[in-house]
Amino acid sequence: MKKLLISLFIVPMMLSCTGVKKENVNRSGEYMNEPWRPQVHFSPENQWMNDPNGMVYFEGEYHLFYQYHPDSTVWGPMHWGHAISKDLIHWEHLPIALYPDSLGTIFSGSAVADVNNTSGFGKDGEIPLVAIYTNHSHEKEANGDIDYQTQGIAYSLDNGRTWKKYEGNPVLDNPGIRDFRDPKVIWHKDREEWIMALAVKDRVSFYSSTDLKTWAFESDFGSGVDHGGVVECPDLFPMTTPDGKEKWVLLVSLNPGAPNGGSGTKYYIGDFDGTEFTSDWPAEKEVWLDYGKDNYAGVTWSNVPDENGSRLFIGWMSNWQYANVVPTEKWRSSNTLPRKLTLKEDASGNLFVQSEFVETLDKIASEWEKGNVLTVNPEEFPAYQYQMNVETNESSLFEIALKNTKGDKAIFLFDLEKGLLTFDRSNSGQTAFHENFTDLVTAPLDFGPVTEIEMVVDQSSSELLVNGGRLQMTNLVFPQELLNNVEVVESSQTKVVSSQVRGLKSIWK
Structure with missing residues (x-):
């Protein structure tokens, strides 16, 4: 037994x-207490939210940005909403961080702490936080152009409270492809360069940069594979195996293509030499991070102190099949609980990603x-x-x-x-x-x-x-x-x- x-x-x-x-x-009458309002999960105070963005830990605060439409409870012109937490459980809502501009609305992306000031945005020893995001030009899209998505950056010198967009945007032009978005940027310690994982239609493209402003193409992963949907919101990061070795994990979100319909996130385990990702299994193989209907577009926090080879993750708790029509009224959508991801090994010696709720849940x-x-x-x-x-x-x-x-x-x-x-x-x-x-x-x-x-x-x-x-x-x-x-x-x-x-x-x- x-x-x-x-x-x-x-x-x-x-x-x-x-x-x-x-x-x-x-x-009744209490703050954040409407019907179906989550009581232990993050949700916006009002209006529409989808993908988590720009997650970075800096000076004791976990920053959570997210796709946000401040004027409606359905998807629309995207902004970056913003919240912070000291324990990944209690959240403080902050003002909108990034607004649409002449280059378009603000789609998904990431944020880093530029501790070496490679960007030059820092002054007098300040460490800039740098957000890397997709501009989506709805005007160009309406005109029939296909190069309507480009990558831009913004920086903050006050712990993420205010942001200034780089005057040289876009930092990565569209090469002539309809889906070109969701940059996730990490620092590669061996190359001493920034690496960007970018969702490009049916693949993940990797780019490198020394200063976050000028990017060079490195390689593709998954090109030509029928994933069942469009690739979105990739994430690439190293993890430590149970025997102390380094492996790399690549998260790939798909819409549609999930095992139970609609949107979902799968992962690959392999190696990354700073230029090319090599998976331990074929790109066609499907290993899903979550088999439920409602964990999508999740990515991990950057700049988190060493967690013994683990990563901290959060996902959008909805599905594109019905996200716009779920029966909430004042707000729409929430996040999963933050989870700690670690690499484990099964009885056959195969590695897999294990997920646990964060220990700080004990605080409540x-x-x-x-x-x-x-x-x-x-x-x-x-x-x-x-x-x-x-x-x-x-x-x-x-x-x-x-x-x-x-x-x-x-x-x-x-x-x-x-x-x-x-x-x-x-x-x-x-x-x-x-x-x-x-x-x-x-x-x-x-x-x-x-x-x-x-x-x-x-x-x-x-x-x-x-x-x-x-x-x-x-x-x-x-x-x-x-x-x-x-x-x-x-x-x-x-x-x-x-x-x-x-x-x-x-x-x-």
Whole structure:
């Protein structure tokens, strides 16, 4: 018999692991508390948000920029919204960082701390933050031109509070291709140069620069491969293997082309010599970072102090199939919880990317309480996480059902004999806003027995990690009230043996 660990973060509720009636906490009139507003995930105060951009750590602050339309809750002329955090859990909203200009609106990109002042933007020993982004000229696009996307830069000398665009923009002209965007820039320590990974239609193109202003083409990866969609939002970074060696990971977001429809992100593990990326497997192979419908365009923070070869990641928690029509009103879209990515090795010696929720989530949590039936006073601590232990074996069939008092439910079915995980949200609340929202979401359980499950459930989402993050599944839900009743439906080979719970406070208090 194998022990299966199940832990779920629930916000907010009174909780009983055996299904005793629970009530939602009434927080009407409070800040960031509209229907379905996430309480432990970042979301904009209002209007539309999509891809995370420009993530950089500098002088104790994690900067999160994001694609933002300040005049509507649907996609439109893109700006860079801005927020900061000291712990990746609590966020402070800041004014818009980058506005459209004569070269176009501001599409996705990245930001770096130019600690050596290679750009020359710094003065009197100041370290400039430099943003690298895509200008999208809607005017040129409307005229039928195809070279409407170029790359520009801006810099900040006050910890990212204000930004000045470089007078020499664009720093990388369009060579005559329709999709030419989303620059992710890193410092390559061996070459002592900047490397840009750029999404170029069906491939990732790599460029190099000594000063962030002049860029030279180096190589392509994935050219000619039918990815099932357009390549977007690449990210390239080194990681450390369990035996201490260096490998490189390339993230590639695709729209469409995801395993469960719409947009999704896959990754490659290989080597990068400063000029060319070589994958350990063919470019056609699909290894997905997240098998859920709603983790897209995620990238990692730059300039983070050494994390023993890991990286910090955040994604956009939506899907282009239905992002513009989900039923929120004041705002639209949120981010995944920040996650720590590490390289692990399976029993066959194959490397994979493991994902964990950041440890600072503990900062908003109460102490664990153990027992088979657990209730907590929501007036004292209006948010809860619980953990359940289950004994099972490899051939078991069991179900985790998230429910509420209105009859809404979202169901995870683990079929360990078939090696398949299925998520069904067809009866989870509001679903009629798009025909594909009720499609079954599946993921392969092809890595041996399931030994650990961890789940975060917020007002409109669930994030599931299996076996310590060997498998990820992130999905939106829009129930009539919080899915705050969780049941494990046992087979003859599955037995619930114990459970425990702890609280999580709203990050917006």
